[in-house]
Amino acid sequence: MRAAPRSGLLAAATALVGVVAAAPAGAPGWTAAPAAGRPYAYLEGTAGSVLQDTLSLTNPGTGPLTVRLTGQGAPVAFAARTVTVPPRTRADVPFAVTVTADTPPGDHRGTVRATAAGREVRVDLRLRVNGPRLAALTVEDVRVDTATGDLHYTLVNRGSTVLAPALAVRADGLLGTVLDRPGHPLPLTLRPGERAARTEPWPDPPALDSVTVRLTATAPGAAPATARADAAFATGPALAATGGTLLAAAACGAWALRRRGGPRIRRAPAGATP
Structure with missing residues (x-):
């Protein structure tokens, strides 16, 4: 109890x-x-x-x-x-x-x-x-730490009963889903009015991507609660590799242009009327 x-x-x-x-x-x-x-x-x-x-x-x-x-x-x-x-x-x-x-x-x-x-x-x-019993749960203050990939959030018991919450996590990037973690029980219970600041680890976030993270919290008798946060991942090695690829593409284009002798200019015959 x-x-x-x-x-x-x-x-x-x-x-x-x-x-x-x-x-x-x-x-x-x-x-x-x-x-x-x-x-x-x-x-x-x-x-x-x-x-x-x-x-x-x-x-x-x-x-x-x-x-x-x-x-x-x-x-x-x-x-x-x-x-x-x-x-x-x-x-x-x-x-x-x-x-x-x-x-x-x-x-x-x-x-x-x-x-x-x-x-x-x-x-x-x-x-x-x-008195009437109400089960109500919210997810608040969602934040993504792009340096570590950790997801920070706060669970709040807005009802009048003790809650045992579970959490599901999904993250979608530019090319599709990069994280899909099904609902799993959390090692805590929330008394009415209680708040709990928590961290959900993400050990392998993308090196270069723009993602939308959605956290969905559930508890018996309460409606699911979802909150989202946007984040842009851009690590140094990924940026260096991307920059090298762009430079290589530019060099190849310049070399091909020189091989063709550059754009040719057609000259009009002498005495011709413009």
């Missing part, structure tokens, strides 16, 4: 239920878990809403336990950030998650952290934001 962009409700977070730090010797075996014995906290609502749940803190020890609560990857507000739980008691602490108005529809994750007596317990927080 992918996280929402930083501008939305949740940033990237890895969440697990359970103790993530070993308990020191003699530390009480206290627990933190969603109320009603659920394995994780689950909230569902629309963008712009405030969703509420409860965290249960259990202290089986013989002395009071002070627990500090924090949220990660989500704007979580607790009824109290620090809670002192009496011995052999359970304390239920309400908390609220604010779903910002720009949060895209879909599934998001965060974490609630409880820290006490040298231990930390993390509780998985799962949020589903309701």
Whole structure:
């Protein structure tokens, strides 16, 4: 499950239920878990809403336990950030998650952290934001590096779902197609609103040609997106070879003209009227 962009409700977070730090010797075996014995906290609502749940803190020890609560990857507000739980008691602490108005529809994750007596317990927080889902992808800022042949471009997720894009490349020169690379998956995923600047290598571009390069990006559920760029390749060796061919052709023409004695001028007979 992918996280929402930083501008939305949740940033990237890895969440697990359970103790993530070993308990020191003699530390009480206290627990933190969603109320009603659920394995994780689950909230569902629309963008712009405030969703509420409860965290249960259990202290089986013989002395009071002070627990500090924090949220990660989500704007979580607790009824109290620090809670002192009496011995052999359970304390239920309400908390609220604010779903910002720009949060895209879909599934998001965060974490609630409880820290006490040298231990930390993390509780998985799962949020589903309701609303229409839109898959939209664009290709922008296409540029050809004529020195290396590399193709530079930017992919932008313009929709509200996570995308796994693929890319196809085609280049046409003056005499036909010089590159035809079918669609291939790219090693990345794009969260809603995310941009990714990338480079597609072209190890054997033409030495002397004028080409039009077209990049076509696709992703499941999204319409294909195409962008193009024009480039002129003219390497030094290719120019030297072309120049030598032209000089040779000119020399051959001059030699043939001399062999024919050059253009002949016909003179009019003496006394003839022009």
